Amino acid sequence: MDIEKVSLKEKFGKFNDYWSPKIVGELNDSYIKLAKFKDEFVWHKHDDEDELFLVIKGRLTIKLRDKDIELNDGELVIIPKGVEHLPVAEQEVQVMLVELKSTVNTGDMSGSAMTVENLDWI
């Protein structure tokens, strides 16, 4: 078995597209993904999946219907299943995600132009 470490910095250097998560690892029934966000995503929810956002570099706002959550480097939030949310970043932000393998980025809005299926491993 080939067990290798993952450098987040090195992986973030491998892509530049926004809102398109890349897989860097899997454990149990989950993927570890990295993504760069800029500007505004789409309001959505995941009916059956909780989702973790950890900011590695930059600033990310997760808008909820009743408040905004502001995340800086080293801050994370877990959005429970069923909760509508809208990620927004004024400047580019680097984010690590922990998600069930079944999770689609746009959740219940999976017909959106922002939807990414068949994610790449990097």
Add this chain to the structure above:
Amino acid sequence: MDIEKVSLKEKFGKFNDYWSPKIVGELNDSYIKLAKFKDEFVWHKHDDEDELFLVIKGRLTIKLRDKDIELNDGELVIIPKGVEHLPVAEQEVQVMLVELKSTVNTGDMSGSAMTVENLDWI
């Protein structure tokens, strides 16, 4: 529903004991845990659970039977189920873990003095 962000730095400031993971979040069937390591743990494996170690601050060596993996800030490794490993830290290291809720820190060595059950939330 009360959704709050988690600052890793703030949480690491709340405890000083080594090898005793604290829970800071849950998603799906997993916990997000923080731990401080120093010196050497015990060789063990988790028969049914993969385990993620992300170094937040410091340097961590994960010894495997056939090689050592050296992790610095912003580097992670996933140890697959069944693989024996030994975490070692010459100096204090701050680590974020992603684990199934069923995971016990010492795995198959759960009779060890290092075993921690009934983890605290911080």
